[in-house]
Amino acid sequence: MAKSRKTKAGQKAWAGRMEEATHPLVEAFTTSFPIDRRMYAQDIAGSIAHCRMLGRQKIIRDTEAKRIIRALGAIEKEFSSGRFESLPSDEDVHMAIERRLIEKIGAVGGKLHTARSRNDQVALDLRLYMRDVVDQMVDQITNLQRALATLARANAGVIMPGYTHLQPAQPVLFGHHLLAYCDMLERDEGRLRDCRTRINVMPLGAGALAGTTFPIDREYVADLLDFDAVTQNSLDTVSDRDFALEFLAAGSILAMHLSRLADEVVLWASPHFAFIELPDAFATGSSMMPQKKNPDVAELVRGKTGRVYGDLMALLTTMKGLPLAYNRDMQEDKAPLFDAVDTLTASLAVMTEMMPRLRVRADRMREAADAGYTLATELADYLATRDVPFREAHGIVGAIVRKAIAEKRSLSSLTVDELRQHSKAFRADVLEWLTAEAAVKRRSATGGTAARNVQRRLRSKKLRETQ
Numbered sequence: 150m151a152k153s154r155k156t157k158a159g160q161k162a163w164a165g166r167m168e169e170a171t172h173p174l175v176e177a178f179t180t181s182f183p184i185d186r187r188m189y190a191q192d193i194a195g196s197i198a199h200c201r202m203l204g205r206q207k208i209i210r211d212t213e214a215k216r217i218i219r220a221l222g223a224i225e226k227e228f229s230s231g232r233f234e235s236l237p238s239d240e241d242v243h244m245a246i247e248r249r250l251i252e253k254i255g256a257v258g259g260k261l262h263t264a265r266s267r268n269d270q271v272a273l274d275l276r277l278y279m280r281d282v283v284d285q286m287v288d289q290i291t292n293l294q295r296a297l298a299t300l301a302r303a304n305a306g307v308i309m310p311g312y313t314h315l316q317p318a319q320p321v322l323f324g325h326h327l328l329a330y331c332d333m334l335e336r337d338e339g340r341l342r343d344c345r346t347r348i349n350v351m352p353l354g355a356g357a358l359a360g361t362t363f364p365i366d367r368e369y370v371a372d373l374l375d376f377d378a379v380t381q382n383s384l385d386t387v388s389d390r391d392f393a394l395e396f397l398a399a400g401s402i403l404a405m406h407l408s409r410l411a412d413e414v415v416l417w418a419s420p421h422f423a424f425i426e427l428p429d430a431f432a433t434g435s436s437m438m439p440q441k442k443n444p445d446v447a448e449l450v451r452g453k454t455g456r457v458y459g460d461l462m463a464l465l466t467t468m469k470g471l472p473l474a475y476n477r478d479m480q481e482d483k484a485p486l487f488d489a490v491d492t493l494t495a496s497l498a499v500m501t502e503m504m505p506r507l508r509v510r511a512d513r514m515r516e517a518a519d520a521g522y523t524l525a526t527e528l529a530d531y532l533a534t535r536d537v538p539f540r541e542a543h544g545i546v547g548a549i550v551r552k553a554i555a556e557k558r559s560l561s562s563l564t565v566d567e568l569r570q571h572s573k574a575f576r577a578d579v580l581e582w583l584t585a586e587a588a589v590k591r592r593s594a595t596g597g598t599a600a601r602n603v604q605r606r607l608r609s610k611k612l613r614e615t616q
């Protein structure tokens with residue numbers, strides 16, 4: 150029995166090659182529509198650009214191109230208004246849209262796929278999608294940086310203990326501590342922008358793997374879609390997901406940074422620190438213990454980091470050992486990629502809202518900054534300015550600290566005479582060195598915690614604008 154050459158609704162575009170219909174289990178197993186439908190706008194934008202090029206190059210008639218483009222616009226509206234109806238036989242967003250196109254305008258809709266394969270089409274859609282994601286994430290990162298700056302400004306002059314090994318080390322400004330995260334985020338932004346340069350290369354025209362026989366104009370399509378360049382090797386083009394991996398790698402580092410900030414919020418909110426109070430709207434209670442106010446938001450941001458790392462590992466593993474060129478394995482790129490996008494977007498959003506609302510307990514921070522002999526370095530530095538070699542000064546102050554601990558006294562309670570018993574280099578002016586304020590102020594070399602540095606940074610254009 151001769152088979153119809155036309156594609157009917159519910160029939161696969163490639164049904165001509167097959168003797169029997171696809172098994173329903175296979176349909177369900179192979180479809181990516183539920184996941185890749187979120188790229189419908191990119192798919193349609195890419196198809197419109199491709200179609201304009203086909204018309205311009207006289208590969209299809211102008212009138213045909215116009216009809217196709219008009220129908221694609223209508224399909225886009227079906228998606229955006231939630232009216233698009235998918236079929237179980239829709240293999241992916243690309244086939245769903247083509248199926249609908251042919252339903253709407255008949256056989257001429259089948260001309261859209263001239264000189265194109267889903268292999269270069271999906272690469273295009275993903276690059277368009279990731280380009281938007283990166284741009285939005287860069288904005289989100291900037292907003293979080295500004296939220297941290299807002300918190301820093303509201304608590305200008307607040308001194309806290311800086312830590313190494315989570316042991317009190319030296320006093321620092323709370324603002325300086327927050328600006329450390331701004332610097333981490335600045336690098337995250339840089340990594341995303343860098344990754345964007347490799348996202349923004351136009352893949353369409355690679356065909357299934359070998360290129361196309363049609364007289365296409367790839368540069369024109371690149372121009373229409375705002376790409377900086379076109380890819381140069383068709384095999385690489387359809388099998389390259391480096392740009393997705395780069396995003397996931399940059400995203401993993403970003404998630405790691407967020408987890409560190411989140412962890413500090415958890416620590417600071419603990420009654421043992423009591424450096425901050427969480428806003429009620431960003432805390433949760435316990436179903437059993439009435440006294441609890443828990444930092445679940447920060448804990449979840451910390452915990453979700455594992456998902457983002459997992460997404461990176463999933464795609465690295467999917468890509469490992471794949472022979473050239475396209476392999477269906479690669480359809481598995483989208484679930485982890487979109488999961489990472491959603492996770493990072495949500496984490497950035499919630500941290501941006503929560504951080505400026507933290508109520509800072511300046512008294513608690515200050516108390517902790519004074520405890521733990523955090524001014525010991527000041528004494529050693531003082532001796533070093535009095536011509537005592539630093540290594541020797543370190544030893545002298547070590548002995549002073551040991552004695553003070555034994556006598557349960559703070560360093561600032563020591564008299565000049567007591568200090569002079571350890572070194573004749575101590576003079577009356579040493580007492581001016583023994584406050585947390587002085588210790589902070591003296592660290593004015595570039596990058597140090599002095600208020601001058603912190604204020605200068607907070608005044609930078611990047612951090613100034615409010616969200």
Ligand code: ARG
Nearest residue numbers: 181241267268271477479480
């Ligand atoms: N849904 C597929 C993907 O995401 C599109 C490309 C399919 N190509 C193919 N020849 N089966 O990778």
